[in-house]
Amino acid sequence: MNILYDAQLDGELPDNDKQQVLATLSQALPDMTLLHREEDLRPFECDGLSAYRVLPMLVALPHTLDQVETLLKTCHSLGVPVVTRGAGTGLSGGALPLEQGVLLVMSRFKQILELDPKARIARVQPGVRNLAISEAAAPYGLYYAPDPSSQIACSIGGNVAENAGGVHCLKYGLTVHNVLEVEVITIEGERMTLGSEAFDSPGFDLLALFTGSEGMLGVVTEVTVKLLPKPETAKVLMASFDDIEKAGKAVGDIIAAGIIPGGLEMMDKLAIQAAEDFVKAGYPVEAEAILLCELDGVEADVDDDCATVRGVLEAAGATDIRQAHDDAERAKFWAGRKNAFPAVGRMSPDYYCMDGTIPRRELPHVLKGIAALSEESGLPVANVFHAGDGNMHPLILFDANKPGELELAEEVGGKILELCVEAGGSITGEHGVGREKINQMCAQFQPDEITVFHAVKAAFDKHRLLNPGKNIPTLQRCAEFGAMHVHNNELPFPELPRF
Amino acid sequence: MNILYDAQLDGELPDNDKQQVLATLSQALPDMTLLHREEDLRPFECDGLSAYRVLPMLVALPHTLDQVETLLKTCHSLGVPVVTRGAGTGLSGGALPLEQGVLLVMSRFKQILELDPKARIARVQPGVRNLAISEAAAPYGLYYAPDPSSQIACSIGGNVAENAGGVHCLKYGLTVHNVLEVEVITIEGERMTLGSEAFDSPGFDLLALFTGSEGMLGVVTEVTVKLLPKPETAKVLMASFDDIEKAGKAVGDIIAAGIIPGGLEMMDKLAIQAAEDFVKAGYPVEAEAILLCELDGVEADVDDDCATVRGVLEAAGATDIRQAHDDAERAKFWAGRKNAFPAVGRMSPDYYCMDGTIPRRELPHVLKGIAALSEESGLPVANVFHAGDGNMHPLILFDANKPGELELAEEVGGKILELCVEAGGSITGEHGVGREKINQMCAQFQPDEITVFHAVKAAFDKHRLLNPGKNIPTLQRCAEFGAMHVHNNELPFPELPRF
Missing domain, CATH: 3.30.43.10 (Uridine Diphospho-n-acetylenolpyruvylglucosamine Reductase, domain 2)
Known part of the structure; x- marks a missing residue:
């Protein structure tokens, strides 16, 4: 890279x-x-x-x-x-x-300071693991909703810094929707409390500003999160399609029917074949695309919703619809999805994973564009994504040992992100900008907007000492690379910024 | 004032x-x-x-x-x-x-630019009335959730500026939770798009920062809102209590039982008597407090939830529980609540309405404190509030013609807000800081926090030309008045800031 x-x-x-x-x-x-x-x-x-x-x-x-x-x-x-x-x-x-x-x-701060099942909140130190909160809340039938795939290891301080999501965030929201109060220390050593346990907080919404700010505004020292009651049951439907655009359209149709699934995931042919070959999930390898739709809640509602979703999928042209018979089959359906990345990794010497987000209604259009880019470049692209919230993870397959293929993959990746931005979407869904997508920010934002970002940063950290070089590009970088050149990284990796 | x-x-x-x-x-x-x-x-x-x-x-x-x-x-x-x-x-x-x-x-900008029932969004100009959005969405079975009581008249641009709530915001969120994208123009004439139709947006969350910023960061020129499907049915329970603290505790118990009511409102004896006298809502005038709990959703769920809430109310010591038999009785129950302010106005020459918010679990404690302040001062206080989200509206009754009573009312009001802040709450729930609560902000925030607010303001408006004198107090004001003197406004009203 x-x-x-x-x-x-x-x-x-x-x-x-x-x-x-x-x-x-x-x-x-x-x-x-x-x-x-x-x-x-x-x-x-x-x-x-x-x-x-x-x-x-x-x-x-x-x-x-x-x-x-x-x-x-x-x-x-x-x-x-x-x-x-x-x-x-x-x-x-x-x-x-x-x-x-x-x-x-911050890994030594791993105490759960308070867990109030009645108020349904937990107050924890930043080094507490995401899953540890749900484990502590489990005896009360409660859990902490945001579930990034790294939830067994990642800590809540980092979740706040990245505004972490997960497969259930369509229904239950991102970190910002599940955090009530954050204690922080600024680079000048000032301690501040952002947000409150009360419903709203006067003044500017610094809690939301801080959430997802990628460590650039201050250090998280304590987090108060909401706890939710665990859904009574969860069921999953798998629908096959002979056309990926039809599957994309079905995603919008499900939401338009008034259903908010606990999870709504999509995979295309290449991803299906790779996953099936790897984990034998029982996927239809002849399908052009599948949708996995999990419905959770009270038993009777879930059954009603399953019937509604089934009707929507049929009307959208699904060629086959299967409901997992029991928890074992449900786990098998998900195992294929969860192992899709390593499965695709077995098919190709290298792959480049993108993380663009688009409005749901643009799914069919953007999928068509990705297919055209794949054909034009000759590089296969496997599509695996959180379809419900329009968060795509196209995996571009290439062989770094073939001259020019890495550069071609980066070019295709850049064009895919431009496609996302043009469709009204964004260059990152849940992985953050960090160091990796600093150039793509120039495609996402105008210089005036970048200038405001820097001014907001300066409000907390005038000398830009906290995590410099991440998240917000310089105006010069944007001027040099511009929207048309986001995939054109000219200097090799080792020359990182020096301070 | x-x-x-x-x-x-x-x-x-x-x-x-x-x-x-x-x-x-x-x-x-x-x-x-x-x-x-x-x-x-x-x-x-x-x-x-x-x-x-x-x-x-x-x-x-x-x-x-x-x-x-x-x-x-x-x-x-x-x-x-x-x-x-x-x-x-x-x-x-x-x-x-x-x-x-x-x-x-901005009242001439009142066009609904787009309404997409499938994507469940509406794109509107800032002068569009809150209720007009729901009216336009009604043919599709959709509506815009935030419902401030002024919704027939207030416009969406102002809703964004104030982060408006309403009786249903416990379940459906504030404006910030229902807005996807906002177009703004800064004081320097720069046009910016904040947020996006996609699920998350990279960089700092300027959309949340802007929402509720009370016109200090820029001018809203276009708003894209989420539309929700209208609930199938709504039912309301009215519970009487012989002790206001028991009613306060019942509020927390309902939430702890995993129920999120569409509305959860509380009134104390003085408010009940005033409302009953005014609109004949059928309220129990002998009760010390009532709770009105509205449950909405699918018919079967609403019936289940009614049964659960009834059980919780009984366990919390409700002396009587009534369910409205039909929509007419439901409307009557709500008419009493909605007319509580003018009803109290009939009982006293003047009243001073507060708007503090506290964590739900602090309700019993703060209610006790308010009762003590009322007794100590000799000024009756009627309590009417959005109990579910801890948003209190104590109404302090006084007679401005009696020497010293206005000042005493202001003092009691200030002490009530201090009580809210001490309980981990805030000085305003849904009415904003504006000009009215500029002094109380000094009780809510430390100088370091006020400094950050000013720096954030400067990031958008260096010369402080947008709505100066509102929302964020100067450090000097806070130094002079401090947390202990928020109710001590020394200069008379007409001497407003000059620029």
């Missing part, structure tokens, strides 16, 4: 002397773990997007919020950039360290 | 010459209606909070977005502040004009 060197990002940040920074921090924080030897830093060189690797200058593992505050204040006064990291499962390089920066690791 | 003169708000804004501003605007906008004679300005001197009145310097009524853009650019270059107004139904003086400013009235 290539990435552009962003020399203009922060003007003239000092070339910090590692020994001096280490000495100052050690003096200010005698009891905090500070890692500085190369072998200790190595495990922190990347997050879930392992193609990008940078050894941080230092790694800090605080035990207390006072230590976090002092660390931030000290870095602020030294002019040292800080990248905050939770569990490091992000897929866009949002927690990628900086060679001249401190990596602040 | 008293208000503090805020001389420091904007430093040294020029004392604009009306004739000169009029001449410049008339030249830049030959086709736009500009009102400048006192008799033409008079109808615009206040919004729904009629206690505050200021004659604007000029009123502008543009026909096109190009005119809005030019107006803003011209005012920006002249340094003239601009207050934007929708239908003017707001209750906190958010659209109160400025003597030295232009009042930009």
